[in-house]
Amino acid sequence: MYFLGIDLGTSSVKIILMSDSGSVVSSVSKEYPVYYPEPGWAEQNPEDWWNATKNGINELISKSGVKSGDIKGIGLSGQMHGLVLLDRDNNVITPAILWCDQRTQEECDYIIEKIGKEGLLKYTGNKALTGFTAPKILWVRKHLKDVYSRIAHILLPKDYIRFKLTGDYATEVSDASGTLLFDVSNRRWSKDMIDAFDIPENALPKCYESTDVTGYVTKEAADLTGLEEGTIVVGGGGDQASGAVGTGTVKSGIVSVALGTSGVVFASQDKYAADEELRLHSFCHANGKWHVMGVMLSAASCLKWWVDNVNNYSNEAMTFDGLLGEAEKAQPGSDGLVFLPYLMGERTPYSDPYAKGSFVGLSITHNRGHMTRSILEGVAFGLRDSLELIKDLNIPVNEVRVSGGGAKSKLWRQILADIFNVRIDMINATEGPSFGAAIMASVGYGLYKDVDEACSKLIKVTDSVYPIQENVEKYNKLYPVYVSLYSKLKGTFEEIAKLS
Structure with a gap:
């Protein structure tokens, strides 16, 4: 059996196929552009992500010779903090604003002024930085009023790929932690932050643990990617958490x-x-x-x-x-x-x-x-x-x-x-976040009881340098x-x- 790890990076998506013994049998990478429409801005088209991902999965399955039915689970990793907005018809209504975009300093100042460092520490455990998601939402509300009025769903980058694969609006705790809307201590959306800044709570996705099954590959996605309909998709993780799993x-x-x-x-x-x-x-x-x-x-x-x-x-x-x-x-x-x-x-x-x-x-x-x-x-x-x-x-x-x-x-x-x-x-292990995503998929499928057991069996130290x-x-x-x-x-x- 095999597991797919998908890491949606800033410049490319990397997809690997991991066997149940932990060996990477095949991998593929597909690039896409970043757009800089204004100084300090950074945007991407989520459809570019999906096109690269579906084409990459097709290529990976073809060149590996693995039957799609032998791929038992999919894990997702990706760039954190980005903002993807969908309307009621699931159309992307504005380019995705990326983690490295710097346009939201005024919104960060507003957040700090309104609830202070103590409030941020209590409600989220993190500082208000321009890269995070919540300031981006506030920026859209202030500068793109028509777009804001049409928001039905707020997703993070890798979770847009999840939506395209499964039709589900979902995220997981590690990536949600980087939104500035998440109660990290209690592993749930922060009601205090959502209420303080009047964020549309019903637009936020359901939040899972990283190895939970969040959905299944739809027939439409199966036809487009070559995957088997009904293949499980687990929560996965933000790129840093996934990379940490990939290094044990x-x-x-x-x-x-x-x-x-x-x-x-x-x-x-x-x-x-x-x-x-x-x-x-x-x-x-x-x-x-x-x-x-x-x-x-x-x-x-x-x-x-x-x-x-x-x-x-x-x-x-x-x-x-x-x-x-x-x-x-x-x-x-x-x-x-x-x-x-x-x-x-x-x-x-x-x-x-x-x-x-x-x-x-x-x-x-x-x-x-x-x-x-x-x-x-x-x-x-x-x-x-x-x-x-x-x-x-x-x-x-x-x-x-x-x-x-x-x-x-x-x-x-x-x-x-x-x-x-x-x-x-x-x-x-040298594949980083994509390998971590595949490990999480194997845990979600039930091959291992938890991430810690999987890492202890799959990841070994090969060289050490001493002080x-x-x-x-x-x-x-x-x-x-x-x-x-x-x-x-x-x-x-x-x-x-x-x-x-």
Whole structure:
């Protein structure tokens, strides 16, 4: 038997076919465009998502040779926080507003002014950020009155695919946690937030746990995709929760670090606990528990910027491996050179769109190897910011599982181990959120009793890097210097923003 995992990303949908033994037998990816109609806006056409998904499923079934009747369940993952609006006839009535859209700062300010930080902490456990869903709804009400009057159903991106597959209006707890309309502690829609901002409650979808069956593939969807009519579709999860399932980050003590374009530090919690300063996100996890996570906006993208934008203008183009080889020759601490990884502003622990990337401490003795190494260290320090907040919530950190493009560098993994002072693990699973979605489908079908059991059987550690005590001591002295720099430069960052 087989299980389908669908991850609806920002630039493409990735679909995998997982066997009951946990091996990925086939996968496919289909791209679609993002539209930027105004500065700071980001939109997509939900029909593009569906066309890519149905075509991808057809292709996957065809090239795998697997019979559709042997696919026993489907799990969904996807980009969080987006807003999809349908009318009574199920027509999409405005382009989907994405997680990275920045148009809603006034709405966020209004939310904070009306209920305050204490209200947000009590009702949702999260800060009002421009990426979240509730401010988008308020923006539509203010600026698109005709569209707002026609709203019959409010969905998140992956849940539009669910609707197209099953005809059901449904979501699940991990993705709903990122709407700012969800009572994360009690795993249900927040009546307080809905009433405070007069959101049409009857337009919100029914909310399930991530492994619950939310519907079944309809005949129409089966004809379009090649799937079997009646195949179960489970709740699934937001991309971060699904990715955590895909790395086995489902037990207290295991922390995952996604070292991709952005950086995410994710920790599972057995009991709900939110950061009182709202610097961390507090969401429901896909395994019936909770999780916290910190997000830095520029992680591996800092190294990509250094390679592509700075070091590839000569006749001898530099590669990642070439630059990392130079960095390996530099001593830990880069001889006092510190890099601040704020190339796109920052989110955790500083919600600051004006923060700028910086090299601090340059001297005549520094070379390119020092600068490359300081970038790796600066990103690791930025990730440690989130790790320290997680520790402040008394969440144990016994091992860190790292994934993403940056994790391919053993040097970067060693730097993480030394700066975190904890073992850094690589695992056998590399498909991320789509793999987590397929695991949830297998649990919903009944192959495993729960997500934790499935992860323990399917996901194994393949390589580990341990802290080097001498390096740990050096980095523990340098980290307070790194932390102090933001507060010292914050005003300067704002002045630079005004000038530019």
